Amino acid sequence: MHLTRISFAVAVTSCLAAVTPVSHAFTDSEARQAILELRQELRTLTETSQRASLQLANRIDMLEQELTRLRAQIEEMGGPRAALGSGSNEQPEQAKDSKEQAAFDGAMDLYRKGDFKGSAESLSAFLTLYPESVLAPTAQFYLGSANYANKNYRGAISVLNTMAGKFPDHPRAPDALLVIAGSEFELNQRTAAKATLEKIVKNYPNTAAAQSAQERLKLL
Numbered sequence: 001m002h003l004t005r006i007s008f009a010v011a012v013t014s015c016l017a018a019v020t021p022v023s024h025a026f027t028d029s030e031a032r033q034a035i036l037e038l039r040q041e042l043r044t045l046t047e048t049s050q051r052a053s054l055q056l057a058n059r060i061d062m063l064e065q066e067l068t069r070l071r072a073q074i075e076e077m078g079g080p081r082a083a084l085g086s087g088s089n090e091q092p093e094q095a096k097d098s099k100e101q102a103a104f105d106g107a108m109d110l111y112r113k114g115d116f117k118g119s120a121e122s123l124s125a126f127l128t129l130y131p132e133s134v135l136a137p138t139a140q141f142y143l144g145s146a147n148y149a150n151k152n153y154r155g156a157i158s159v160l161n162t163m164a165g166k167f168p169d170h171p172r173a174p175d176a177l178l179v180i181a182g183s184e185f186e187l188n189q190r191t192a193a194k195a196t197l198e199k200i201v202k203n204y205p206n207t208a209a210a211q212s213a214q215e216r217l218k219l220l
Contacts, residue, residue: 093134100126104135111142120146137163141172145179153183174200174209181216194220 095101107122123143127136144160147153160176160183167173177200184193197220200213
């Protein structure tokens with residue numbers, strides 16, 4: 001009788017041992033499947049993230065190239081025909097007073113030489129001494145451009161907004177707005193930059209500035 005019980009117990013233990021691995025095998029299979037699904041989801045997310053990162057990197061590269069072009073354009077504005085509007089055949093305006101003209105020319109010489117700090121100081125002094133000068137709008141334009149070159153973007157925006165607002169028909173008004181847009185972009189004010197570029201296209205449609213604005217709008 002005792003042997004029979006032992007034999008029965010052994011038999012039950014053997015049955016349980018046989019059943020248990022099957023149960024574990026089923027659980028492991030589910031776990032493996034879940035892991036595979038998670039890995040696939042992670043792979044998909046990674047690929048999506050990589051594509052988005054690549055697109056963003058390409059967009060940043062394009063914007064940086066455009067900013068480089070804008071900086072170059074601003075520096076070129078100090079060339080021999082700088083005081084003329086784009087495509088204009090007009091002669092540069094001249095001050096009636098020789099001292100006034102000399103003060104302006106001295107500031108512009110500094111600008112052309114790339115001394116933007118000295119130019120900004122001289123142009124500020126000129127505008128203080130001759131606020132009603134016929135050369136005041138041009139002086140404001142180059143003061144704003146010098147501020148931009150000095151990375152004083154807020155100062156550039158302030159000066160050029162005043163210039164473009166007071167002299168909207170001046171040949172340099174659309175260029176002033178273009179520099180404002182560049183300054184706003186440098187300050188990461190993309191919404192404001194877009195609005196400024198759209199303003200150029202709308203108000204000055206037949207200018208080189210409008211063409212540049214349209215190109216930059218495609219990147220925003």
